[in-house]
Amino acid sequence: VQVLESGGGFAQSGNSLILSCTTARRTSSNNGMGWFRQAPGREREFVAAVSWTGGITNYSPSVKYRFTISRDRGSATAYLQMNLLKPEDTAVYYCAIRRSAVAGNTPSTYQYWGQGTLVTVSS
Numbered sequence: 001v002q003v004l005e006s007g008g009g010f011a012q013s014g015n016s017l018i019l020s021c022t023t024a025r026r027t028s029s030n031n032g033m034g035w036f037r038q039a040p041g042r043e044r045e046f047v048a049a050v051s052w053t054g055g056i057t058n059y060s061p062s063v064k065y066r067f068t069i070s071r072d073r074g075s076a077t078a079y080l081q082m083n084l085l086k087p088e089d090t091a092v093y094y095c096a097i098r099r100s101a102v103a104g105n106t107p108s109t110y111q112y113w114g115q116g117t118l119v120t121v122s123s
Contacts, residue, residue: 001112005095008117011085017119019080021095023112030101033071033078034110037091037119044107047093050078052101060105063089085121092116 007019021033034049048069049058057069063082071078076097082089096110104110 001097003095003097003112003114005093005114005117008093008119010120010122013086013121013123015085016081016083017085018082019093019095019117019119021078021114023076023097031076032098032100032102032104033076034096034098034104035069035080036094036096036107038094038116039091044094046105046107048080049103049105051103056103058103058105082119087121087123090119090121092118
């Protein structure tokens with residue numbers, strides 16, 4: 001399954017960006033989707049996840065109340081609205097899909113990954 005991210009780029013501190021994620025072909029049903037990020041020299045970390053129905057979301061404390069994950073119900077398209085960006089949000093952001101409907105936060109439970117999109121936030 002090919003996972004495609006878009007929407008990365010440059011932003012000034014305090015501004016917003018939105019990331020999108022979709023698949024090139026239809027996945028099976030009941031897929032949770034998540035966003036992870038990796039900054040230079042750091043391990044990949046969980047950002048946000050959404051359940052298959054979109055009704056349940058899960059956030060890292062570092063982005064809660066600033067970022068919002070959503071998805072088109074019943075489809076493999078998800079979004080990450082990032083507000084009040086900070087320089088420490090600078091990272092490569094990865095979209096991932098898992099063969100479970102749950103909004104999980106563990107990278108190893110996701111089976112399909114995109115190539116990542118770079119987000120750079122300047123102070």
